[in-house]
Amino acid sequence: MTLRLLVVLATLPILRITAQPAPEHPFGTLREQAAIRQRWLQARLEHNLPGVMRAHGVDMWILAMREYNEDPVFPALVSPTTFAARRRTIYVFFDRGPAGGVERLALGGSSQGGLYQAMQDIESAPDGRPRELWGKAQWDFLGRVVRDRNPKAIAVNISHEHNFADGLSAGEWEQMREALGSDLTDRIVRNERLAIDYLSLRVPDMLPTFRRMQELAHEIIATAFSNAVITPGVTRTDDVVWWMRQRLADLGLDTWFHTSVDIQRRGVVMRDSTSPVIQRGDVLHCDFGVTALGQNTDTQHMGYVLRDGETAPPAGLVAALAASNRLQDIAMAEMRPGRTGNEALAATLERMRAAGIDGTVYSHPVGDYGHAAGPLIGLWDRQDGVPGRGDVPILPGTWFSIELQAATPVPEWDGQRVRSMQEEDAAIDVEGEVTWVLRRQTSYHLVR
DSSP, rough: HHHHHHHHHHHHHOOOOOOOOOOOOOOOOHHHHHHHHHHHOOOIIIIIIHHEEEEEHEEEEEEEEEETTTTTTGGGTTTTOOOOOSSEEEEEEEOOOTOOOOOOOOOSSSOOTTTTTEOOOOOOOOTTOOOOOOOHHHHHHHHHHHHHOOOSSSEEEOOOSOOOOOOOOHHHHHHHHHHHHHHTTTTTOHHHHHHHHHOOOOOOGGGGHHHHHHHHHHHHHHHTTSTTTTTTTTOOOHHHHHHHHHHHHHHBBBOOOOOEEEEEEEEOOOOSSSSBOOTTTOEEEEEOOOOEEEEEEOEEEEEEEETOSSSOOOOHHHHHHHHHHHHHHHHHHHHHTTSSSHHHHHHHHHHHHHOOEEEEOOBBSSSSSSSSSSSSSSSSTTTTTTTTSSSBBOOOEEEEEEEEEEEEEGGGGTTTEEEEEEEEEEEEEEEEOOEEOOOOOOSSSSEE
16 A cells, blocks of 8 residues: 555544434334234235125126226235236136135235135246136136136126226226126126225224324324424414425335315405415424334324414414314214215214304224225215215215315404314224224314
8 A cells, every 4th residue: 555545544543333213114114114014914805805795796706907907906916025916817706605704816916825725827938837827717716716706796897987997998998798698698797885984994903003094193283383493473374284295215114195284363364375384373284194014094183373462272272273173073973884974974964054153074994094995974175975886875884074164253363264164084893983093182282
């Protein structure tokens, strides 16, 4: 080593490697999460699926899809290590009766950790591995599988009303009909409830994880709507939005929609404001979702920025939040299993008006998707009911996002109406009782 090189090395700064804090894993490592999700999948296939098929009088259900054009039910049918359909994957579920159970066949793709019988061509590829079923051979094989089992009713996912029950593409449908022939095609039924109910129904083991997801949502919102994030007169609403998004990313989590934060301000119309600066006296509102382990939460909370000298929100604002809490009570009381979403909506609105509350209800199922499968209980612009999607009955063993708003005149704001927009996730147990997954907001988050 030359003298010049030694001199250069001596002048370089010393790199000190310090220990980095361990990453936070609120739900364990990815491997641990995958094991949990696989356990859920097994329970859904072994317990929920047979019950759904028998409830609707279907002894065979066929789902056919291609890579990157998967059926909406696909994520609830496969292991967490399966990200897409394999070339073409055709799942066949055949009910052999209570004693024989539901046969689960995968024509293309893997066994999903032993939960399916993976059907492959008996010939081998040049490297000795089983040849992947492909093209017309795959459809011909489906025809043989179905004829061998001779089902009475064959369900497929085609629907004009329900997005979750309309996963069979036109191309797959045309090839399926050709493969089955006219005799079997005549047995095909479009039973929308198979996909809807299978996606809707939870298994008990899911609830503790979903409750922890709710805890994280509440924790992140509480910090976002505090002086830890907001400096009145400086912080903009977009600053809060991106803090919340970044906090999720730092936890290794995701969301299913972009977070929103908006403001109501005394004497000012804020509807067209873009990322305004948060000021003292503002009412804050956020819409926030957490995605983890293939499940999704949906939460809306309210906040208030105290004015100088205030220690609590004005009484009129407290009354506004109480009005939306009262509407939550009414909505949950009317969400009775067996009722359709439209029936629950009508009963809720009747009681709401009798109570003198000016509000709207637009609640929806939550779970595998944020706006998940199951009955809609209103839309913000459809308070007279939602044809089709509101006609689905409420089922025990499902989760709902109780989403609504109540508008209340606030005396301290010269009678200006303040909308208290709230959203919390609730679970309907197998007995039909509706309870909050965690808890609801009953007081404002305060920025001091």
